[in-house]
Amino acid sequence: MDEPPPPREVRGNGLVLREWADTDLDALVALLDDPVVAHRTPLPSPFDRAAARRYLDDARKAERSGERVQLAITTDGLEAKGEIRLNRLPGRTRPPDRHARHRPSSRQRGPVENDRPSTARGRQR
Numbered sequence: 001m002d003e004p005p006p007p008r009e010v011r012g013n014g015l016v017l018r019e020w021a022d023t024d025l026d027a028l029v030a031l032l033d034d035p036v037v038a039h040r041t042p043l044p045s046p047f048d049r050a051a052a053r054r055y056l057d058d059a060r061k062a063e064r065s066g067e068r069v070q071l072a073i074t075t076d077g078l079e080a081k082g083e084i085r086l087n088r089l090p091g092r093t094r095p096p097d098r099h100a101r102h103r104p105s106s107r108q109r110g111p112v113e114n115d116r117p118s119t120a121r122g123r124q125r
Contacts (some may be wrong), residue, residue: 027080030054
């Protein structure tokens with residue numbers, strides 16, 4: 001019998017992307033039961049534990065079929081703060097391209113800090 005593949009996990013730049021787990025149902029509800037998410041997506045509203053279970057089951061089915069991979073975004077490998085989806089483009093047979101969607105809860109979004117140096121220049125005298 002084939003053994004299941006090891007869990008997907010990607011680490012870098014202070015983030016850990018990992019597979020959703022059965023223990024993440026409450027986190028999915030916290031992230032996706034949000035008026036902004038309900039307005040912008042076809043997800044059910046209210047988004048409860050039953051909806052989270054269906055969402056997780058659909059994500060796993062899509063991964064098995066090669067359609068897409070959905071990973072939880074964390075900073076510690078534990079608490080989910082959002083999701084990233086890697087979608088296979090129609091007609092492509094290679095691994096998913098780098099098309100991603102990030103859906104954090106609007107309640108968890110804070111101010112975005114720009115860590116890039118400013119390119120604005122003052123007048124030189």
